[in-house]
Amino acid sequence: MSAKINSGSLTKDQAQFYEEQGYLVIPDLLSDEELAPAREAMTRKVSMIADELFQDGLIPNKLEERPFQYRLAELFQDLSAENFLKYGRSWRDRIPGYFTLMSNPKILDAVESLIGGELFSNPVYNVRPKVPKVAAGAVPWHQDKSYWPDANSNPVITVWIPLVDATEVNGCLHIKPKTHRKRVLKWHKETHTGTGYTALKESQLGKTETVVLPVTAGSAILFNDRCLHMSTPNLSNEVRWSVDLRYQPTDQDPMTSHGAGFLARSRKNPAKVATLEDWLAGRAEHM
Template structure:
């Protein structure tokens, strides 16, 4: 892929979101999925040895295995913390540096690209209140100095995302709103910041199902949410962000890495080791 077409770019800039199919070869996800499976394997073996699990459920597919393990653990939170959040592994680095993603980013903001420090792996379990995310802007979770930084945000499913398993919804055109005040304690689990209905701007609320290999692009002011997972499997997904490294990231003191640079190609991270080394060095 060589970036967005002029029509796609116009829609994305105007409406604040864009669905693009067949961006990434699904095989690219295999290494990350293997890394996740290794984490789950270790937890399952330890729980089985302790008598918490009657079986390892090793024959179940990626989207279902953790559901069964989670339901039998006395305290599943440590395992959930390991498979949610900022996993810094070879598999994650391989996805963050995918040329097809960087080509899209370059077509929006140019060739100087920071892989933003705010990224997440998410395991959205069935019927779990804690993973139902209320309406919000990603900017509401960043420092306000990043308000004028144009961020290209990708939401990427590792399994097909549908209305049944909790795909994303966006409010079309809400990217044109300023930062709206976010309240704490929202969502069914009362564990997220978000925007209450009275402050939502007008605009069509659009459901955004995405098949594996496709992506949903949004902006950091686009108002969006994820709905409940009513299926029998986990909706695994990634949210990744990119911006110009010369502009505020909204995460002072937390390093991202240079994913592409025309001006300073020597600064581009070549491996997960380069990425991890940034956390050992002081951040300017």
């Protein structure tokens, strides 16, 4: 994979597609180099987990030489779902590489094309190590808004980016187009996988078509927080690494009950944009 585009700004057709369909795929938005800081942050966390598993006598070897897409899967291959879920189904650590990714100008360009140049990075961002054969692999049909039903934060735009190619085998995203105009549907909490995901029943999905979205590493899928989506289990032998980042206009609810977001871009007041130090300190930078 190589750097294919310099700006993430959307064409009129792309912006129109997003408005009509509730989602948009931007192929190969980010280069390998641009993903590297996030990959390093993930590697740091995996090493921390390997140290802990080793100290607890759960693994005989920390597999330090194994490649990024295999190491975490192999660390857990003889362990249980409980062992894995102890670290959470998704991660939200304050490691600098994540801030670098969330502040990536191409991502911000794309979002700016949809909601303007005053951009708040929502506190809800997830790093997803979707490990084969372990609970929390599949994510049920849901609307992201079910996680913040009371927040006045419309629109929240999710930017979903895989760090390995996301395929039908390792569990790529599935989306129901045009469902972003729906009200927030009544959801329930999934209980059997121990993940607590919000979920919708089959009967609530209606006849809307499903689009399967395999994408290459560094591509981005943008979607509205009412758009129905899910992902299938990871049936490969590698980790389906991805991040889901979220952005909204600065004049909306900063959703502080979910953590501290940050001012990611301001055309009006660029000096106010949060620095890495602001973010690491968890300062709620907001206009």
